[in-house]
Amino acid sequence: MGRRLAAAVGLVFLGALPAAALDATARTPVPSGNYRSAREALRMGVRDYNAGDKEGAARALEYAAEQGHALALWKLGRMYAEGDGVPHDDLKAFEFFSRIADDTTDEGPDAQNSGVVASAFTALGTYFLDGIKGTYVRPNPERAYDMFNYAASYFGDPNAQYNLGRLYLDGTGVDTDARQAARWFNLAAEKGHAPAQALLGQLLVNGQGVPAQRARGLMWLSMAREAAQGRKDDWIVALYEKAWATASEEDRAAAMAQASQTTAQVTGSARRRR
Numbered sequence: 001m002g003r004r005l006a007a008a009v010g011l012v013f014l015g016a017l018p019a020a021a022l023d024a025t026a027r028t029p030v031p032s033g034n035y036r037s038a039r040e041a042l043r044m045g046v047r048d049y050n051a052g053d054k055e056g057a058a059r060a061l062e063y064a065a066e067q068g069h070a071l072a073l074w075k076l077g078r079m080y081a082e083g084d085g086v087p088h089d090d091l092k093a094f095e096f097f098s099r100i101a102d103d104t105t106d107e108g109p110d111a112q113n114s115g116v117v118a119s120a121f122t123a124l125g126t127y128f129l130d131g132i133k134g135t136y137v138r139p140n141p142e143r144a145y146d147m148f149n150y151a152a153s154y155f156g157d158p159n160a161q162y163n164l165g166r167l168y169l170d171g172t173g174v175d176t177d178a179r180q181a182a183r184w185f186n187l188a189a190e191k192g193h194a195p196a197q198a199l200l201g202q203l204l205v206n207g208q209g210v211p212a213q214r215a216r217g218l219m220w221l222s223m224a225r226e227a228a229q230g231r232k233d234d235w236i237v238a239l240y241e242k243a244w245a246t247a248s249e250e251d252r253a254a255a256m257a258q259a260s261q262t263t264a265q266v267t268g269s270a271r272r273r274r
Contacts, residue, residue: 035060038067045072054085065096073100074116077123090132097123101147118155121147125163129172141173152184161188162196169199178209189220192266198224198236205243215254218247222259223266 035041045060058079064072077096080089100120125147131139145167151160165184168177182203188196197220203209204217225240244252 035063038064038069038072041067042069042072045075049075049085054079058086065099068099068103070100070103070113070116073097074120077120081123090127091135091137094124094127094132094137097121097127114155115157118151118157118160121151121155122157122160122163125151125160129163141167145173152187156187156191158188158191158193158196161185161191162193165196165199178203180209182208182210189223190266192227194224194227194233194236197221197227198239201243202239205247214247215251216258218243218251218255219258219262222255223263 035044041060041064045057045064048054048060049057058076061072061076061079065076073096077093077100078084079086080096081093082088097120100117101124104117125144127137128140128147129144131137145164148160148164148167151157152164161184165181165188167173168184169181170176182200185196185200185203189200201217201220201222201224204213204220206212206217221236221240221243224236228234228236247255
């Protein structure tokens with residue numbers, strides 16, 4: 001499985017992008033800092049970042065990234081994606097994440113890097129889904145599916161599982177399939193992913209793609225509501241309030257009874273992932 005997926009990933013990038021575009025350092029000159037190794041540069045980059053010196057952190061991380069250090073590549077990708085201490089540049093972020101994907105071997109990453117690699121594939125899926133305006137990265141839902149599916153299946157990444165569920169729910173890049181959407185949402189929900197919990201709950205309450213289980217759906221919606229944070233999660237609150245307002249007292253009581261046990265299971269799963 002790993003060999004087939006790695007080969008598919010290679011074709012995605014080699015067939016879509018000019019060779020130079022995959023090398024983020026072609027656009028970002030690497031400083032010649034006094035670092036004895038990529039590991040030392042990474043350590044100094046993390047130290048500078050935590051101290052608030054993000055310019056110094058970027059210089060050190062770029063040195064480590066040039067040596068192929070996955071964590072440095074990932075951290076730089078996140079910094080450019082968020083404009084965190086460096087100018088916001090989605091194309092640079094895409095290129096750093098691409099290098100992580102290109103370096104993935106048939107055997108897969110070691111345990112230390114697995115989360116980084118999964119996150120990079122998930123980020124690439126998001127970029128392929130929407131494209132990057134004004135660049136060679138065009139919207140390509142089919143490739144987005146490949147990226148999400150790899151991270152979701154091979155690494156069990158909850159963000160990728162959620163995104164894969166959304167593709168099936170919306171019929172983006174794949175045929176609409178609410179049953180498959182519920183399957184992927186359930187896997188992410190069990191890892192504590194609040195948006196997945198909310199959409200799984202809605203599917204269960206409405207019996208969409210799965211047999212209706214109103215009490216269990218309310219349970220997932222209530223757990224998502226508890227985890228909601230800020231305005232970005234207003235839609236979760238709205239789903240919860242609509243379902244709760246129309247639920248029977250019996251379903252509400254059953255949902256609350258199930259919630260305590262499921263919350264303990266989800267918390268345990270999240271701790272194991274850390």
